[in-house]
Amino acid sequence: MTEREYDVVIVGSGAGGGTVAQELGSLAREGARILVLEKGPKFLDEDFTGRELEMASALYEDGGGFLTADRTISLAFANAYGGSTVVYTGTSLTAPERVIRRWGVPGLDHADLVRRSRRFADQNGVHFLPEEEINDNNRLFREGAASAGYRAEQFPVNVRGCKGSSLCNLGCPNAAKQGTNRVQLPNAEKSGVEVVTRAEALRIEDRSVVVRVSDKPPGSKGEPSPWPVGEYRIRAGLIVASAGAVGTPALLLRSSLPVTLPRLGEGFTCHAAFILVAEHEREIVNFVGHPKSYFVDRAEEERYVLETCMYFPFTTAKNLVGFGEDHSRFMRAYRRLQMILVLACDRTVPGNRVTIDRQGRPIVHYRITPEVVSALVAATRASAKIFFAGGALRVHAPSADPTVLERTELGRVEERIHERHFKTGKMSLSAAHLMGGCAMGRSVGDSVTDSWGRVHGIPWLRVADASLFPNALEINPYLTIMGLADRVAEAIREDAPQLLRRRR
Amino acid sequence: MRRGAPPPTIRPAMLLESVRTPFRALAESVVPETSRLDESGWEELERTIEGALASKPVKLRRQLGLLIRAINWLSVLRFGRRLARLDPSRRTRFLSSIQDSRIRLLRVGFWGVRTLVFLGYYGGPEGAAAIGYGATPRGWEARR
Numbered sequence: 178m179t180e181r182e183y184d185v186v187i188v189g190s191g192a193g194g195g196t197v198a199q200e201l202g203s204l205a206r207e208g209a210r211i212l213v214l215e216k217g218p219k220f221l222d223e224d225f226t227g228r229e230l231e232m233a234s235a236l237y238e239d240g241g242g243f244l245t246a247d248r249t250i251s252l253a254f255a256n257a258y259g260g261s262t263v264v265y266t267g268t269s270l271t272a273p274e275r276v277i278r279r280w281g282v283p284g285l286d287h288a289d290l291v292r293r294s295r296r297f298a299d300q301n302g303v304h305f306l307p308e309e310e311i312n313d314n315n316r317l318f319r320e321g322a323a324s325a326g327y328r329a330e331q332f333p334v335n336v337r338g339c340k341g342s343s344l345c346n347l348g349c350p351n352a353a354k355q356g357t358n359r360v361q362l363p364n365a366e367k368s369g370v371e372v373v374t375r376a377e378a379l380r381i382e383d384r385s386v387v388v389r390v391s392d393k394p395p396g397s398k399g400e401p402s403p404w405p406v407g408e409y410r411i412r413a414g415l416i417v418a419s420a421g422a423v424g425t426p427a428l429l430l431r432s433s434l435p436v437t438l439p440r441l442g443e444g445f446t447c448h449a450a451f452i453l454v455a456e457h458e459r460e461i462v463n464f465v466g467h468p469k470s471y472f473v474d475r476a477e478e479e480r481y482v483l484e485t486c487m488y489f490p491f492t493t494a495k496n497l498v499g500f501g502e503d504h505s506r507f508m509r510a511y512r513r514l515q516m517i518l519v520l521a522c523d524r525t526v527p528g529n530r531v532t533i534d535r536q537g538r539p540i541v542h543y544r545i546t547p548e549v550v551s552a553l554v555a556a557t558r559a560s561a562k563i564f565f566a567g568g569a570l571r572v573h574a575p576s577a578d579p580t581v582l583e584r585t586e587l588g589r590v591e592e593r594i595h596e597r598h599f600k601t602g603k604m605s606l607s608a609a610h611l612m613g614g615c616a617m618g619r620s621v622g623d624s625v626t627d628s629w630g631r632v633h634g635i636p637w638l639r640v641a642d643a644s645l646f647p648n649a650l651e652i653n654p655y656l657t658i659m660g661l662a663d664r665v666a667e668a669i670r671e672d673a674p675q676l677l678r679r680r681r
Numbered sequence: 682m683r684r685g686a687p688p689p690t691i692r693p694a695m696l697l698e699s700v701r702t703p704f705r706a707l708a709e710s711v712v713p714e715t716s717r718l719d720e721s722g723w724e725e726l727e728r729t730i731e732g733a734l735a736s737k738p739v740k741l742r743r744q745l746g747l748l749i750r751a752i753n754w755l756s757v758l759r760f761g762r763r764l765a766r767l768d769p770s771r772r773t774r775f776l777s778s779i780q781d782s783r784i785r786l787l788r789v790g791f792w793g794v795r796t797l798v799f800l801g802y803y804g805g806p807e808g809a810a811a812i813g814y815g816a817t818p819r820g821w822e823a824r825r
Binding site for chain 1: 710712713714736773776781785792793795798799803804805806808809812813816818820821824
């Protein structure tokens with residue numbers, strides 16, 4: 178095994194790791210050796226073709242088919258230079274005050290977190306798209322929501338020169354989305370931070386990371402790793418785990434850590450979601466334009482959020498319940514379809530957690546609670562009303578039986594869409610907002626880290642990603658992850674003189 | 682096996698080859714348009730599915746094969762005929778009963794198989810074009 182030595186090793190290059198890397202740029206400029214390890218490859222601009230299966234298999238863990246232990250929910254997260262920021266839609270919201278207050282993490286202040294998040298929003302060019310770039314799919318949601326009595330808000334998004342390809346979730350083909358692959362990682366590299374791709378962290382040992390660098394498979398996308406293929410032991414004064422809410426708990430669980438962390442892997446949660454589809458009489462502009470411009474936030478009142486969305490053919494087909502002629506009829510109406518993504522704001526419950534199997538691979542145990550079912554049913558009813566108010570002829574509702582509601586049934590929405598029809602295993606549930614597993618808190622008894630991402634009892638080990646969340650965030654998480662990662666970087670800069678073995 | 686070691690894989694072929702007849706009967710019920718596929722169309726669909734399955738654990742691939750066989754034999758038990766020999770409407774009713782089964786494992790399994798059929802059909806350029814999907818990196822520019 179090849180041995181190498183750095184001052185800081187950051188595992189993961191998404192919203193957490195990419196931000197820490199940029200914010201430690203000052204240390205790198207002073208001569209500290211800082212390394213980012215990324216499991217996925219660095220994609221070239223021309224790699225982003227927008228072809229659904231090709232991009233999904235290149236970018237997502239398990240091609241987007243990573244399933245929870247009971248195989249009822251697909252979890253979406255990416256392996257790439259830039260992590261999941263390569264595949265999000267760039268919607269940029271800051272943490273709600275009520276959520277941070279409910280989290281009750283000692284030392285974590287809402288105003289401080291939002292101030293930091295806004296700094297990254299500015300850096301990423303976050304703004305509202307002008308009216309002429311809003312497509313019919315989004316406009317109908319806004320108008321339908323207003324008619325049905327819901328308050329639709331516009332998403333600020335982090336795009337520069339967006340061409341409206343609608344392909345955000347397959348990696349922007351126009352380099353418009355300002356993920357860490359476009360902003361923070363290049364900045365970090367300019368400061369002297371080294372980024373090694375195709376480098377999977379196998380385990381953490383005492384102040385070292387064991388890493389496997391893989392070859393580029395023949396015919397695959399992305400650059401080869403800058404390091405030769407093989408296994409490495411990388412010694413470091415400080416290690417930052419930023420491999421995401423599935424990857425970081427799994428990495429720590431398969432590591433030989435000097436203290437026992439009873440809460441490690443516990444408290445995993447997500448915004449369980451599914452896609453709703455409605456059919457209009459005429460063609461609408463749906464697959465041209467940014468796919469996600471508006472949302473209705475009912476998290477505080479009813480624990481759900483509605484977002485506009487537009488998905489690709491296979492993803493759409495998968496998300497419609499059923500099969501056969503009824504299913505095909507909706508698919509043939511693709512150019513007349515309007516879509517809404519409904520998300521439930523689940524809170525942590527005992528038993529929902531990340532563990533590992535005998536090979537050290539992550540297993541996500543996550544069960545849908547009755548509260549989540551109620552939230553998703555309430556969200557589906559609201560969506561049906563918004564669809565119909567926007568002029569839809571019929572709505573496909575997974576928690577209705579039969580699943581198709583005609584416009585004439587508007588008055589029966591509450592009766593037709595009901596918890597009794599909600600069947601896991603029959604419906605396509607998914608989640609892209611994955612949270613928890615290394616929660617911040619007071620002590621080793623209730624958490625894994627403090628509010629600065631310091632792992633309890635291990636001063637050389639930090640966490641900087643969504644696994645820090647002690648509960649659901651109830652909005653899109655990336656700016657909050659960046660705000661927390663900024664705090665982690667600040668603490669590292671403060672602790673650097675004591676912790677880092679400088680080799681200058 | 683040591684923690685962190687790569688998972689075992691098996692040769693990407695030929696899960697579907699061994700269950701071809703019941704799989705195609707099932708696929709025709711899931712996406713009726715597949716009944717118009719010629720042999721090369723079927724091969725393309727199956728190649729797409731096999732490609733997606735290639736990186737999956739051996740256990741999952743075996744379970745999928747077993748499930749397709751089980752559905753085929755459940756059809757024999759219930760109707761005295763294999764899946765491919767059932768008329769389309771009876772086959773649809775039978776598969777609907779599996780989709781709505783009280784046994785979650787059966788529902789999950791069927792969800793997986795139907796998802797693979799959708800992947801094979803709509804994941805390809807012909808399936809996407811057939812429904813009028815035409816997203817392009819040029820976005821608005823291509824429309825104007």
